Amino acid sequence: MRNLIEFLKKYNYWFLFVLLEVISLILVFQYNNYQGSVWFTSANYLTGLTLEGDAWLHSFVGRGNANRQLTERNLLLEREVTLLREQLTEVRVKYDSTYVDSGLVRVQGLESYKLIPAKVIGNSISKADNMMTIDKGLRDGVHADMGVVCGNGVVGVVYMASRHYAVVIPVLNYKSNISCTIQRKGYFGYLHWSGGPSDIAYVDDIPRHALFENGDTVTTSGYSAMFPPGVMVGTILSKEDSRDGLSFRLKVKLTTNFGNLRDVCVIDDAAVKEQLELLRQAVDSLKPQSN
Numbered sequence: 001m002r003n004l005i006e007f008l009k010k011y012n013y014w015f016l017f018v019l020l021e022v023i024s025l026i027l028v029f030q031y032n033n034y035q036g037s038v039w040f041t042s043a044n045y046l047t048g049l050t051l052e053g054d055a056w057l058h059s060f061v062g063r064g065n066a067n068r069q070l071t072e073r074n075l076l077l078e079r080e081v082t083l084l085r086e087q088l089t090e091v092r093v094k095y096d097s098t099y100v101d102s103g104l105v106r107v108q109g110l111e112s113y114k115l116i117p118a119k120v121i122g123n124s125i126s127k128a129d130n131m132m133t134i135d136k137g138l139r140d141g142v143h144a145d146m147g148v149v150c151g152n153g154v155v156g157v158v159y160m161a162s163r164h165y166a167v168v169i170p171v172l173n174y175k176s177n178i179s180c181t182i183q184r185k186g187y188f189g190y191l192h193w194s195g196g197p198s199d200i201a202y203v204d205d206i207p208r209h210a211l212f213e214n215g216d217t218v219t220t221s222g223y224s225a226m227f228p229p230g231v232m233v234g235t236i237l238s239k240e241d242s243r244d245g246l247s248f249r250l251k252v253k254l255t256t257n258f259g260n261l262r263d264v265c266v267i268d269d270a271a272v273k274e275q276l277e278l279l280r281q282a283v284d285s286l287k288p289q290s291n
Contacts, residue, residue, distance in 0.1 A: 153232035
């Protein structure tokens with residue numbers, strides 16, 4: 001005990017120095033947005049490996065039963081799709097002479113989209129600025145501003161990516177802003193999350209003359225380069241006036257279960273770069289030219 005006390009007395013300045021350094025680093029990362037985002041977004045390699053191992057352990061425990069259920073469900077769905085396709089083809093060929101042409105156009109429109117499967121290895125749903133980490137990064141073709149979806153609907157947008165991992169801003173983040181539309185009605189607005197339950201979000205800027213009902217489906221509008229049109233978002237629960245009284249705000253029940261999210265897909269649209277480049281050129285052309 002005496003030797004320990006002597007040791008602490010001899011090196012007390014070093015211990016004090018280390019303690020102050022640790023406190024300084026905590027303050028820097030906690031109160032500076034940029035440093036905090038770089039460190040705490042969990043895109044660094046070591047943190048990613050830790051999260052990936054934890055996610056693998058959880059998925060391994062329930063993998064057998066989940067795989068069996070998924071296989072049975074996929075077989076059932078494939079059979080239903082086959083029967084529906086056959087019936088639809090018979091009806092369309094019989095009554096719609098334009099079926100072949102419209103079908104070809106639809107297939108060509110889907111060719112530009114590629115889905116990159118990924119697993120969620122880090123996720124939070126109880127903060128205002130929730131973030132999500134997936135196990136795919138630059139090496140796999142994932143980069144910032146790509147849309148992320150799951151089997152039930154919209155998940156979010158890639159915020160930043162390292163070689164092996166990427167951080168996603170999910171719908172459950174106050175910075176999330178996704179263009180949506182009321183299916184088959186044509187009215188569109190922007191999806192936001194205001195905190196609270198993880199299955200509730202709001203669509204703002206819906207025109208007051210819009211006609212819709214509770215239970216109507218909300219999907220992505222396709223007006224952004226991140227998501228194709230028609231990706232499921234949720235269903236309308238109720239409406240309320242906006243703050244300025246000029247539009248409606250819709251309360252939406254999200255179809256994505258963020259509390260139990262494991263498998264997602266990143267949307268790689270080959271046309272995105274071309275669209276963004278065209279937009280940049282248009283913006284540049286509108287800037288005043290210097291003499």
